[in-house]
Amino acid sequence: MIAEVLARSGVSVRLDETTFDYDGMKLDFDLTFAAGEITAVMGPSGSGKSTLLNLVAGFEVPLTGRVLIGGDDYTNASPSERPVSMVFQENNLFAHLDVAQNVGLGRSPSLTLDKADHSTVADALARTGLGGKERRLPRELSGGERQRVALARALVRDRPVLLLDEPFASLGPALREEMLDLVAAVHAERPMTILFVTHQPEDARRIARNVVFLEDGSVTASGTAADFFSADGPAAFQRYAGSNAGR
Numbered sequence: 001m002i003a004e005v006l007a008r009s010g011v012s013v014r015l016d017e018t019t020f021d022y023d024g025m026k027l028d029f030d031l032t033f034a035a036g037e038i039t040a041v042m043g044p045s046g047s048g049k050s051t052l053l054n055l056v057a058g059f060e061v062p063l064t065g066r067v068l069i070g071g072d073d074y075t076n077a078s079p080s081e082r083p084v085s086m087v088f089q090e091n092n093l094f095a096h097l098d099v100a101q102n103v104g105l106g107r108s109p110s111l112t113l114d115k116a117d118h119s120t121v122a123d124a125l126a127r128t129g130l131g132g133k134e135r136r137l138p139r140e141l142s143g144g145e146r147q148r149v150a151l152a153r154a155l156v157r158d159r160p161v162l163l164l165d166e167p168f169a170s171l172g173p174a175l176r177e178e179m180l181d182l183v184a185a186v187h188a189e190r191p192m193t194i195l196f197v198t199h200q201p202e203d204a205r206r207i208a209r210n211v212v213f214l215e216d217g218s219v220t221a222s223g224t225a226a227d228f229f230s231a232d233g234p235a236a237f238q239r240y241a242g243s244n245a246g247r
């Protein structure tokens with residue numbers, strides 16, 4: 001019962017006084033991402049957005065501080081132990097595996113799938129509009145379809161936290177909107193906690209409830225998307241958004 005309620009309401013993600021250092025670039029994060037909400041992570045190139053996601057995913061480990069997911073301490077847990085899925089801008093798929101196999105990896109890294117797993121994969125493929133393309137290889141798909149496969153794999157993993165690191169950045173505007181609407185629709189059915197890195201203000205506006213804004217390795221503004229995009233939004237964000245509006 002408690003697990004059911006948690007699954008429906010999502011889990012919070014907290015970076016508790018975490019610090020990190022890349023070749024002299026210092027990053028420090030102390031913030032909580034609201035449970036079950038979509039939060040856009042924005043900021044100039046090199047401000048630390050991917051690093052923040054990598055700390056949550058476990059691809060990087062903080063020098064100090066803690067990573068809490070649903071209140072539990074995952075600071076030293078490996079990526080596979082974390083209740084997290086991630087979709088990157090590209091290179092999400094194995095070139096020699098077909099669509100169904102690439103998605104099936106989300107259920108079992110050795111692709112030992114039972115009947116229920118196959119049915120979960122089929123559902124995810126249908127949900128992401130990939131029905132009928134199960135046997136295709138990644139190179140036989142469009143860029144948008146490849147990102148659908150990556151999203152389908154994240155869905156069959158069924159983890160409460162979904163990290164999206166500019167997953168639709170290489171797609172044209174119409175396809176990007178379609179993919180964003182797909183993410184929003186999936187989120188409406190299954191309120192995962194989604195951290196969504198994007199450079200596009202209109203993408204954040206379309207699907208995110210909250211925004212965090214990074215500059216030089218730390219969060220300099222955070223709040224609701226409604227506040228960020230109002231005339232009284234944070235000045236640094238408005239300057240940044242203005243310069244990215246046409247990108």
Ligand SMILES: Nc1ncnc2c1ncn2[C@@H]1O[C@H](COP(=O)(O)OP(=O)(O)OP(=O)(O)O)[C@@H](O)[C@H]1O
Nearest residue numbers: 022023025043044045046047048049050051052199
């Ligand atoms: N593997 C790495 N080794 C050394 N420095 C790195 C590495 N990855 C990132 N950095 C540095 O850490 C800082 C933050 O990088 P990060 O990729 O998190 O920024 P970002 O906000 O995601 O940028 P972008 O919008 O360009 O993707 C940058 O100064 C970057 O040069």
